[in-house]
Amino acid sequence: MMLFVFGLLSMAAMAQDVTITGIIREKDGALLPGANIVVKGTTRGTQSDVNGTYKLIAPANSTLIYSFVGKNPQEVVVGNRTSIDVTLEDDAKSLTEVVVIGYGTQRKKDLTGSVAAISSKDFVQGQITNPEQLVAGKVAGVQITSNGGAPGSGSQIRIRGGSSLNANNDPLIVIDGVPVDNNGISGSPNPLGMINPNDIETMTVLKDASATAIYGSRASNGVILITTKKGVKGDRIRFNFSSQESLSKNYKQLNVLSADDFRALVNSKGTAAQKALMGKESTNWQDAIFQTGFTHDNNLSATGSLAGMPFRASVGYLGQKGILKTSDLGRTSGSLGISPMLFNNHLRIDVNLKGTIANSRFADQGAIGAAAFFDPTQPIYSGNNNFGGYFEWLDPSTKLPNTLATKNPVAILDLKQDKSTVKRSIGNAQFDYKFHFLPELRANLNLGYDVSSSEGTIYIPTFAGLQYARKGTNNQYSQTKTNKLLEFYLNYTKDLRSIASRIEVLGGYSYQDFIRESPAYPDVNAENVVISPAGIPFKTQNTLVSFYGRANYTLKDRYLVTFTLRDDGSSRFSPSTRWGLFPSAAFAWKIKEESFLRNSTVIQDLKLRLGYGVTGQQDVGSDYPYLARYTYGQSTAQYQLGNGFIQTLRPEGYDANLRWESTTTYNAGLDFSLFKGKLSGTIDVYQKKTKDLLSVIPVPAGSNLTNRILTNVGNLENRGIELGLNATPVSTDKFTWDANFNITYNENKITNLTKVPTPNDPGVLVGGISGGVGNTVQIHTVGYPTFAYYLYKQVYDANGKPIEGLYVDQDANGILNLADRYRYKSPNPKVYLGFSSNFTMDKFTVAFTLRGNIGNYVYNNINSGAGALQNVFNTNNYLSNVSSSVLSTNFQTNQYFSDYYLENASFLRMENLTVGYNVYQSKRANARLTAAAQNLFVLTKYSGLDPEIPGGIDNNFYPRPRTLTLGLNVSF
Numbered sequence: 004m005m006l007f008v009f010g011l012l013s014m015a016a017m018a019q020d021v022t023i024t025g026i027i028r029e030k031d032g033a034l035l036p037g038a039n040i041v042v043k044g045t046t047r048g049t050q051s052d053v054n055g056t057y058k059l060i061a062p063a064n065s066t067l068i069y070s071f072v073g074k075n076p077q078e079v080v081v082g083n084r085t086s087i088d089v090t091l092e093d094d095a096k097s098l099t100e101v102v103v104i105g106y107g108t109q110r111k112k113d114l115t116g117s118v119a120a121i122s123s124k125d126f127v128q129g130q131i132t133n134p135e136q137l138v139a140g141k142v143a144g145v146q147i148t149s150n151g152g153a154p155g156s157g158s159q160i161r162i163r164g165g166s167s168l169n170a171n172n173d174p175l176i177v178i179d180g181v182p183v184d185n186n187g188i189s190g191s192p193n194p195l196g197m198i199n200p201n202d203i204e205t206m207t208v209l210k211d212a213s214a215t216a217i218y219g220s221r222a223s224n225g226v227i228l229i230t231t232k233k234g235v236k237g238d239r240i241r242f243n244f245s246s247q248e249s250l251s252k253n254y255k256q257l258n259v260l261s262a263d264d265f266r267a268l269v270n271s272k273g274t275a276a277q278k279a280l281m282g283k284e285s286t287n288w289q290d291a292i293f294q295t296g297f298t299h300d301n302n303l304s305a306t307g308s309l310a311g312m313p314f315r316a317s318v319g320y321l322g323q324k325g326i327l328k329t330s331d332l333g334r335t336s337g338s339l340g341i342s343p344m345l346f347n348n349h350l351r352i353d354v355n356l357k358g359t360i361a362n363s364r365f366a367d368q369g370a371i372g373a374a375a376f377f378d379p380t381q382p383i384y385s386g387n388n389n390f391g392g393y394f395e396w397l398d399p400s401t402k403l404p405n406t407l408a409t410k411n412p413v414a415i416l417d418l419k420q421d422k423s424t425v426k427r428s429i430g431n432a433q434f435d436y437k438f439h440f441l442p443e444l445r446a447n448l449n450l451g452y453d454v455s456s457s458e459g460t461i462y463i464p465t466f467a468g469l470q471y472a473r474k475g476t477n478n479q480y481s482q483t484k485t486n487k488l489l490e491f492y493l494n495y496t497k498d499l500r501s502i503a504s505r506i507e508v509l510g511g512y513s514y515q516d517f518i519r520e521s522p523a524y525p526d527v528n529a530e531n532v533v534i535s536p537a538g539i540p541f542k543t544q545n546t547l548v549s550f551y552g553r554a555n556y557t558l559k560d561r562y563l564v565t566f567t568l569r570d571d572g573s574s575r576f577s578p579s580t581r582w583g584l585f586p587s588a589a590f591a592w593k594i595k596e597e598s599f600l601r602n603s604t605v606i607q608d609l610k611l612r613l614g615y616g617v618t619g620q621q622d623v624g625s626d627y628p629y630l631a632r633y634t635y636g637q638s639t640a641q642y643q644l645g646n647g648f649i650q651t652l653r654p655e656g657y658d659a660n661l662r663w664e665s666t667t668t669y670n671a672g673l674d675f676s677l678f679k680g681k682l683s684g685t686i687d688v689y690q691k692k693t694k695d696l697l698s699v700i701p702v703p704a705g706s707n708l709t710n711r712i713l714t715n716v717g718n719l720e721n722r723g724i725e726l727g728l729n730a731t732p733v734s735t736d737k738f739t740w741d742a743n744f745n746i747t748y749n750e751n752k753i754t755n756l757t758k759v760p761t762p763n764d765p766g767v768l769v770g771g772i773s774g775g776v777g778n779t780v781q782i783h784t785v786g787y788p789t790f791a792y793y794l795y796k797q798v799y800d801a802n803g804k805p806i807e808g809l810y811v812d813q814d815a816n817g818i819l820n821l822a823d824r825y826r827y828k829s830p831n832p833k834v835y836l837g838f839s840s841n842f843t844m845d846k847f848t849v850a851f852t853l854r855g856n857i858g859n860y861v862y863n864n865i866n867s868g869a870g871a872l873q874n875v876f877n878t879n880n881y882l883s884n885v886s887s888s889v890l891s892t893n894f895q896t897n898q899y900f901s902d903y904y905l906e907n908a909s910f911l912r913m914e915n916l917t918v919g920y921n922v923y924q925s926k927r928a929n930a931r932l933t934a935a936a937q938n939l940f941v942l943t944k945y946s947g948l949d950p951e952i953p954g955g956i957d958n959n960f961y962p963r964p965r966t967l968t969l970g971l972n973v974s975f
Contacts, residue, residue, distance in 0.1 A: 021063045025087040027051045027071075034348060035091060037442055038071040039498070043078065048500055052442070054347065103207045103228050105177075105217035106447070106492055106509060106553070113557065115565040115589035116214030116614055117670055117687050119143070119727070120207040123232075125743075125839075126200075127852050128917040129935035130249040130298055130968045132323065132332075133196045134203055134229060135160055140837030140854035140914055142208050143725035143745035144687070145225075148953050150192075151961035152251075154296075154323040154332035155363065157193030159953040162210055162225030163691060164721035164749045164831065166666045168783060169713065170697040171622035174208075174225040175218055179355040181431050181451035181488055184517055185221070185622055189482040190363065190423030190457035197359040197427040197455075199319045199336040201245065201302045204232040211689060212616025212668035216587035219569030220547055222618040223666040223693065231355060233340050234306055234313030243304045243974040251296035251964035253326045254938075255948055256289045257371075257865055258887045262379040265875075265884055273876055280882050282381040288374035288884075291383055292412050296326040296964055313342045326964045329416045330366035334359060349437045356430040365421040372773070372959045373412040375869055378882040383413050391418050395468035396881035404468040408881035411468060418467040423459035428452070431488070443497045447511075451488035457481060465529040475529030485518045492551075507555040517545045543626040546574040563591040573621040576661055577629045583663035587616025608676035608683070620664040623697050628713050629661045656702060656712040664715065666693040684728040691721040692754075700756070700767060717756045719789065723749035739843040746836040751788045751829070765821070768793070773958045774868045774899050780956065781862075788829040790955060792862060794902040795824055805903050807894050827902060830955020832909070833858035846921040852914040856951065861908040863947050864958035870904070871897045888946075908950035910943035928975040937966040 027038045034055030041048035042059075043066040051057045061067060061081055070076040074091035081087070100111040102120045111120070119142045126137040135158045139147040148159045165172035173185045178198065188194050207228040209215045215222035260268065262285035269278055304317035321334040336359040343352050385394040396408035404410070431451030438444045458481040465474040492511025499506065523537040551569040567587040574581070594600060594609040633652040669690045676683040696717035725747045733740040757764055770781025770790060782793035795810035813823045834857040841850040868874075869886040871894045877883070892903070916936045923930040943950040948962040 019063055020060050021081065021083075021085055022058065022060050023067070023081060023085055023087055024056065024058050025089065027055045027057065027069060028088070028090050029074075030090060030092045035071060035074075036348065036437070038069060038074075038091065041068045041070075041500075042066075043068050050442075050498075103205060103230050104214065105209065105226070105228075106490075106511065106551075107494065112593070112608070112610070113555075113563060113591075114214075115555075115563050115591040115612055116209065117144075117211040117612070117672055117685075117689070118207060118209055118214050119145075119685075120205055122205045123203065126203075127915050128850060128933065129915045129937045130247060130251075130300065130966050131200045132298075132321065133157065133193055134198050134200050134206070135195060137200055137203065138206050138208075140852050141743070141745070141839065142837075143685070143727040144210050144689075144723075144747050144749075145208055146747075146832070146835050146856075148951055149963060150953055151368075152326060152963040153192060153330050153366070153368075153961045154325045155192045155196040155334070155361070156961065157196060160227070162208065162227075163689060163723065163747075164751045165789065166223045166691060166693045166719065166721065167620055167664060168696050168717065168719065168753075168789060169623065169699045170620045170664055171221075171624075172224050174227050175215075175221040176227050176229065177218075178229045178357075178429055179231055179353075179431055180433055180449050180490075181429055181453055181486075182218070182221070182515065183429065183453050184484065184486055186519075186624070188425055188427065188455050188457055188484065189480055189521070190459040191361060191425045191427075191455075192363070192365075194427075196334075197336075197361060197425070198229070198357065198429075199302070199317070199321075199334075199338070199359070201304075201319055202231045202317055202336075202338050202357070203229055205230045211614050211670035211672075211687070212618050212666070213565060213567065213587045213589035213614030213670065216567045216569060216585050216616040216618055217551055217553055218618075219549060219551065219583070219585040220571040220573060220619050221622055222585075223620045223664070231338065231340065231357070232304070232306070232315055232317075233353070234308065234315040234342055236308050236311075236313055240305055240307030240309075241974060243302075243306070243972070245300075245302045245970065245972045247298070247300040247968050247970040249296075249298040249300075249966050249968040251298065251326050251966040253289075253293045253962055254965045255962065256287075257375045257948060258946060259375050259869065259884050260379065260887060260889075262286065264887075265379050268885075269875065269882065272872070277876060277882065280378075280880070282378065284380055284382040286379050286381060286383060288377050288379060288412050292328055292370050292374050292416060293326050294324075294328050296324050296966075298323040298966075298968075312344075315340045325366065325961075327366040327368070327370070327416070327961060328413075329364055329419075330961075331364040332361065333363075334361045336360075346436075346439075349439055349442075351435045353433040353435070354431075355433075356428070358428040359426070361423075361425045361427075363423050363425070365423070366961075367415050367419050367421065368959045368961050370412040370415040371961065372865065372868070373409050373415055375865055375886070376409045376874070376883045377412055379884055380882075383411070389466070390414070390468045390471065391464065391466055393418075393468065399880055404471045405879065405881055406472060407879045409883055414467065415469055418464060418469060420460070420462045423457060425455065425457040427455040443495055445494045445496075447490075447492050447494065449488065449490040451490075453484075453486035453488075455482075455484045457483075463529060470528075473528050473534060474532070477527050477529045477531060479524050480521070482519065482521045484520075485516075487514075487516045489514045503559045505555075505557040505560075508553070510552040511550070513547070513549040513551065515547045519543050544574070545626045548572045559596070561593045561596040563593070565589040567616065571619060571621075571663075573663070575621050575623065575626055575628060576663065577659060580629075580660060580662035583619045583621075583665065585617045585619050585665070587614070589614035589616075604679075606675070606677055607680055608674065610674040612670070612672040612674065614670040614672075615668070617665055617667050620666065620693075620697065623713060625713070629657065629659050631655075631657055631659075658712060658714040660715075661697070661713065662695060662715055664693060664695050664697045666691055668692075681732065681734075682728070682730045684726065686727075687725040689721075689723060689725070693719040698756070698767075716758050718754040720752050720754050721749060723747060737845055739841075741841045743839040744837070746834065748834050749831070750833065751831055753783055753785050753787060753789060756783060756785050770862075770954075770956060772862070772864050772867070772899065772956055774864070774897060778899050780900065782826060784826055787826045788831060790831070791826045791829050792860065792902070792905055792955075793824045793826055794905060795819070795900050796827075797901045797903045805892050805894075805898075805901065807892070807896070807898065810901070824900065828858075828860040828905065830859055830861065830952070832856035846924070848919040849917070850919075851916045853911060854914045855909075855911040857909045859908050859950070860955065861906055861945060861947065861950060861952050862956050863904045863906055863945075864956050865947060867897060867899050867901070867904040868958070870894055873897070906945050906947070908943060908945040908952070910941055910945070910950040912941045912951070913939040915939075929973070931972045933968075933970040933972070935966075935968040935970065937968070938963050939965065 209226040302319035393414035672687040695715040766784030
């Protein structure tokens with residue numbers, strides 16, 4: 004009996020509650036408010052206060068779990084202690100799984116939308132000039148197509164296909180919380196090119212509407228969040244210096260006749276007069292206009308703490324000479340970021356400042372087409388001083404440059420100076436305050452700006468054959484742009500442990516103002532004679548005002564729900580249609596947390612996501628499209644008043660009821676991780692439906708205002724499936740192999756183009772080409788993809804050769820007209836994919852990235868323009884070279900609308916191959932050497948310079964070079 008009583012007393016003593024107090028700190032000693040302390044196996048717990056202190060009543064024999072987002076959790080046995088202090092260290096893996104989203108961050112495992120984040124360690128390596136190149140081929144659903152190989156050239160970015168016909172299809176870009184203008188900057192080939200890629204830490208892509216709807220306006224095409232590198236706490240300042248030197252070459256030439264082949268053709272089919280026009284040289288004009296490009300890229304940064312305040316400062320210089328002669332870019336950039344913490348770590352201030360000055364000389368890309376057409380038997384230089392010493396075709400009677408003939412390609416480059424200087428600065432100050440009396444509530448104020456100024460000149464001397472008749476050019480231009488931002492939001496987060504729930508509520512306001520201004524300059528020739536007087540100075544303004552909110556609810560860490568609502572007002576619409584309401588909702592189910600999978604050793608993560616949302620579009624280029632406007636008529640349209648003449652004003656067509664274009668997106672996704680994380684990935688199925696398209700459509704006959712008008716008409720649909728896989732097949736102390744694969748199928752279709760059903764409406768002609776006047780080869784038609792090709796179906800003979808001028812009579816009426824063209828294929832690929840792999844072997848690393856498109860077609864305008872014998876044998880006293888295709892077709896005249904020139908441009912490109920070696924590595928310093936090759940090979944059947952052509956019409960395309968780079972990176 005005594006033993007039984009003793010046992011009961013002992014158990015009671017063990018179960019006795021004790022009051023435990025303590026302080027929670029970070030590794031550097033900083034107090035850590037908001038940390039969670041939970042009695043293991045129970046829901047009993049508390050949080051540390053603003054001073055990092057806590058107080059908790061717990062059983063004496065219990066174990067306490069201390070945790071905080073981004074920190075390694077700790078378990079501590081209470082025993083007989085009443086005071087427990089804990090230091091939580093950073094969890095590197097957990098930190099990398101925190102994803103930047105709209106207005107905040109979120110753990111990757113808690114995301115309900117389709118979001119992809121790429122950090123600097125996974126960026127594409129090599130000579131990277133622009134930020135978007137860092138993630139090319141890395142993200143499913145994201146297609147990045149370079150606009151060409153010119154220094155600083157931009158890219159066409161499409162997230163899950165384009166959602167508009169005439170409005171902007173580019174995604175919204177947000178840099179450190181500042182949404183930037185999608186419109187270009189005069190004198191800059193790429194607005195994003197003013198951001199130094201070396202300053203970027205992460206790029207996050209928001210793809211579905213549940214992720215993007217918090218941005219409402221301009222979010223129909225997805226959102227890319229760019230976060231730059233920040234200062235870190237530390238007891239010393241670390242420096243990093245990187246230097247890259249690159250050589251670039253044009254690896255492919257247009258397939259035109261050589262000088263010997265050209266002579267043979269003229270001698271066999273030309274007249275005596277035409278034979279007499281031939282020269283004695285053998286000039287490869289493409290060799291003459293291209294050169295070896297050279298790039299040097301140097302960057303220096305300092306990161307650390309000053310007086311306990313984290314900071315990062317950097318400066319960089321990029322000097323790039325393009326492979327097309329006279330193309331050149333010099334870019335100087337600098338950045339400064341500070342992140343002080345005030346009021347016992349309750350107020351965090353992030354200040355980010357970035358500035359860039361870029362000096363460019365633009366090569367006239369018309370020289371590329373001229374090099375294909377110019378007679379290869381002629382010399383580059385004439386041997387005299389006329390026309391700058393360059394050979395030009397002359398009119399026999401006047402001995403002046405023949406206005407109909409192609410101009411000397413080398414002279415086009417050398418004698419035209421197209422230069423610009425662009426200055427741009429982007430910055431913001433973000434104040435994030437955690438209330439002392441209510442640490443679950445945060446207030447965030449973001450003040451930002453994006454300003455740029457540019458000026459440029461275009462000079463062609465009086466003697467240049469390119470503009471001999473007008474005696475050259477001496478023009479200038481300038482522009483200033485100001486983007487101001489004010490955003491404020493409140494965020495409340497609370498763990499409701501009693502019901503195993505967590506809530507987060509956010510509500511905010513945004514004001515953003517865009518002002519563009521350009522003075523008017525006269526059109527002047529090189530002798531300063533005014534060709535046409537200056538017009539009216541240009542100034543315009545666009546303002547966006549928004550109210551937004553988001554609510555997240557988590558139940559049992561298994562079921563997650565997100566609701567978003569944004570109300571946007573745009574000055575581009577009239578007061579009656581100005582506001583657009585954009586809702587979204589998403590649900591996620593962490594299936595892995597269910598009892599039937601919780602103990603699985605094969606499946607480490609399994610989450611189902613469902614999302615719905617609506618986003619808007621108002622970026623139509625014009626800031627006042629709903630207002631009546633007038634433009635000056637032609638000089639012949641003048642009214643005589645006395646002895647004077649007054650130029651008339653012509654009313655333009657407009658739609659006063661213009662309103663928001665909206666895109667509704669449905670998304671279902673599955674995230675998974677298998678085999679202890681060795682294989683993970685996502686699968687997404689989506690559908691995007693755009694209505695009230697902001698479209699430019701033909702006006703019915705009888706209107707005396709305009710032929711076309713911008714209005715809301717039509718519907719467009721994109722649907723597809725994405726797969727992204729990450730694998731680590733091998734991971735040992737000495738060897739690691741990581742791989743990433745992504746593939747996207749996207750189908751694009753126009754579902755309506757008219758306000759009233761018109762079954763026989765052919766559609767809207769688009770896709771202008773070089774050759775003829777007003778010729779187009781693409782069309783928008785209901786039931787077909789956007790920009791579908793619209794051509795005649797070529798008829799071939801028994802030997803497989805095309806028969807000139809003979810096409811399939813589609814309507815069998817014996818007349819060849821527009822109705823006999825057919826819609827076939829599209830420049831948009833049905834499938835695009837990327838594959839990256841990284842091998843680490845002791846001090847060596849090898850990495851590569853492959854990209855590919857399947858099902859994209861390109862109209863070869865170079866071949867169609869230089870694909871007829873009439874180009875050689877004209878009666879205008881000059882000769883022109885032709886495409887080698889003439890030897891197969893024997894076309895006498897240009898067949899611009901033949902589908903013979905439409906080619907399958909599917910390709911697989913080796914985007915990058917990099918080899919690195921750690922020369923020196925210690926706790927205080929590191930040195931690394933790299934060697935990289937970009938655009939190493941392209942596998943394709945396309946006969947032109949490059950199969951990847953934005954818009955799908957190949958004409959005067961600046962080819963992407965093959966680049967070899969040596970780099971050194973030193974940190975200390």
